[in-house]
Amino acid sequence: QKEVEQNSGPLSVPEGAIASLNCTYSDRGSQSFFWYRQYSGKSPELIMSIYSNGDKEDGRFTAQLNKASQYVSLLIRDSQPSDSATYLCAVNYNNDYKLSFGAGTTVTVRA
Amino acid sequence: EAEVAQSPRYKITEKSQAVAFWCDPISGHATLYWYRQILGQGPELLVQFQDESVVDDSQLPKDRFSAERLKGVDSTLKIQPAELGDSAMYLCASSITGEQPQHFGDGTRLSIL
Numbered sequence: 001q002k003e004v005e006q007n008s009g010p011l012s013v014p015e016g017a018i019a020s021l022n023c024t025y026s027d028r029g030s031q032s033f034f035w036y037r038q039y040s041g042k043s044p045e046l047i048m049s050i051y052s053n054g055d056k057e058d059g060r061f062t063a064q065l066n067k068a069s070q071y072v073s074l075l076i077r078d079s080q081p082s083d084s085a086t087y088l089c090a091v092n093y094n095n096d097y098k099l100s101f102g103a104g105t106t107v108t109v110r111a
Numbered sequence: 112e113a114e115v116a117q118s119p120r121y122k123i124t125e126k127s128q129a130v131a132f133w134c135d136p137i138s139g140h141a142t143l144y145w146y147r148q149i150l151g152q153g154p155e156l157l158v159q160f161q162d163e164s165v166v167d168d169s170q171l172p173k174d175r176f177s178a179e180r181l182k183g184v185d186s187t188l189k190i191q192p193a194e195l196g197d198s199a200m201y202l203c204a205s206s207i208t209g210e211q212p213q214h215f216g217d218g219t220r221l222s223i224l
Contacts, residue, residue: 004153032210034212034213036215041220042217042218043200043202043215043216043217043218044154044202044215045215046212046213046214046215049212088153088154090153092210097142097159097166097208097209097210098156098159098167099144099154099156099213100156101153101154101155102153103151103152103153104152104153
């Protein structure tokens with residue numbers, strides 16, 4: 001079974017700090033990786049996608065992918081109270097284009 | 112920015128009743144997905160369409176759930192009869208192709224009494 005594992009948290013960080021989120025996946029054939037942000041009671045919102053090893057930066061967000069170790073991470077720099085949400089890691093297994101989601105990591109940014 | 116439209120936003124019904132959800136994907140998106148998300152868990156794929164064809168419905172409880180996308184645009188997910196365990200958020204997502212990022216609608220929060 002294809003699995004995506006995340007620390008459930010909650011992860012509490014002070015405002016202005018870096019929040020570091022990790023995700024591991026089981027299928028070495030995975031090709032596409034996504035991070036979604038989900039506010040309480042709302043639907044997931046795509047914030048980052050990454051397809052190749054290394055780092056990808058978009059504003060205050062950096063995604064890191066290491067296919068050899070089968071993990072993908074998300075860094076949130078200069079964390080703001082508005083970043084308080086659950087972050088979902090999703091992995092696309094290209095043989096069937098299905099997204100498998102982790103259970104999410106809840107982040108709380110303390111003002 | 113184009114959005115995935117879903118209705119209703121909330122649905123409360125009694126067990127054994129029928130319930131239906133509607134989704135209109137972003138224009139031009141050929142791939143449409145229905146997910147179920149139980150509180151505290153990640154979304155779980157129920158069914159995936161490519162245009163009007165079902166690509167994957169392996170996790171769809173077919174004894175009570177059905178889904179269709181007759182003209183390859185909007186889609187309907189139905190539950191008949193609803194059970195208490197069906198209480199969840201039902202999310203619709205679409206993408207240009209199966210390889211591209213998926214964009215989610217606001218979801219339908221279903222509560223079964």
